[in-house]
Amino acid sequence: MKAFSKNQLQRYPVYLKFFKTLLEEGKTCVSSPYIAKCLGYSEEQIRKDLQAVSKEPGVPKKGRDLERLVETIEKFLGYRDSTTAVLVGAGHLGQALLSYPNFAEMGLSIVAAFDSNPALSGRKVGDKEVFPIEKLPNLLPRLNAHIAIITVPAASAQEVADAVISAGARAIWNFAPIHLIVPEGVVVENVNLASSLAVLSHRLNEMLSKE
Amino acid sequence: MKAFSKNQLQRYPVYLKFFKTLLEEGKTCVSSPYIAKCLGYSEEQIRKDLQAVSKEPGVPKKGRDLERLVETIEKFLGYRDSTTAVLVGAGHLGQALLSYPNFAEMGLSIVAAFDSNPALSGRKVGDKEVFPIEKLPNLLPRLNAHIAIITVPAASAQEVADAVISAGARAIWNFAPIHLIVPEGVVVENVNLASSLAVLSHRLNEMLSKE
DNA sequence: TAGATTGTTAATCGATTAACAATC
């Protein structure tokens, strides 16, 4: 199987959500021109994306079976086996993620949170207990969590990354706005609101200046 | 000025944060090989990125002046003039964004929130008042907000988008996991956690399967 | 059959990388 580019991987959850909505509306099949119209991607790209994950060919004049597509993409994305994660930094954003109901259906199960603020220790957020950060080295391996979600301020993010890695984490979902340095064998995915906002406001200014 | 690609735009806030940290450490200059080592980008790319926003050339053997770089990038990103935004959907994520202290230094000022849940109306979150959604058509134009931040569930996101657009919003920062259909003259930037997680878990599985 | 949609193969496009001369 060839490698999937980042952009391509990011499209699959969008497809999945869309297909589920169509299923709820009672549809059974979907064609790439229709998907293209609704999602703003090109037909050809959609065909390539779906071909890359599905063995069965589509049917000319009809398209593809929605139920099978949903199943295929969910399997591909790993939604059908649960992965365990811990979260470090139970501030506003951390608490929001702890309370986010949709992770479960994505196969992501956050089992514990850690924070350096003693006032938070012992509290429960979204059903998950918040532990003092000191317990991380001991607890993380026992929870068998491969993924660490980092929602601490930028200044302490690298330190937290080092800690979770030496405790055994293999993947970091980093919400702090800095570049983390990690050894080989650890993957990092950044969610950087400042970057996202930069794109939005540049596009907005571009547009407004053209008027 | 040539167009900036999305990837390129996303790098500037990363540079900026990094340069500010260096300034705090007392450094005055920075070279592209050093940036490359710390941020994981290539030297050539960094030079191109910095050249694209800065008129002054770098100095061989030294690099570029940090203070000037910070000023240049902040101006380029619009951090030095404030833009007004409203937020729709004051759930967990919405409240986290309302309480996020860093938007101010990015020139983004969220002036009001809206929610359909009457229990939230009148409450203040992060100093911002939450209004009933019905007041949006009336209030949004008076606040002169160009940007709408959408943090409602997927099922109502399109409806909210239509509402903010007809009330005058020109840019949507969309945190709902669906593709919004908008007329020309409106820009949308999506923050899709499911997409980000898809990249992370695919890379993780790839790595684990190679061991 | 005709027409819509499929999958494949080739062309285009744009971003990143490499090579190298210029300069403090």
Added chain:
DNA sequence: TAGATTGTTAATCGATTAACAATC
């Protein structure tokens, strides 16, 4: 001067788009 770093120009790479024959 020597060496590090710069900016520019050309080469590479990969993703997206276009073209088109195959098929239900």
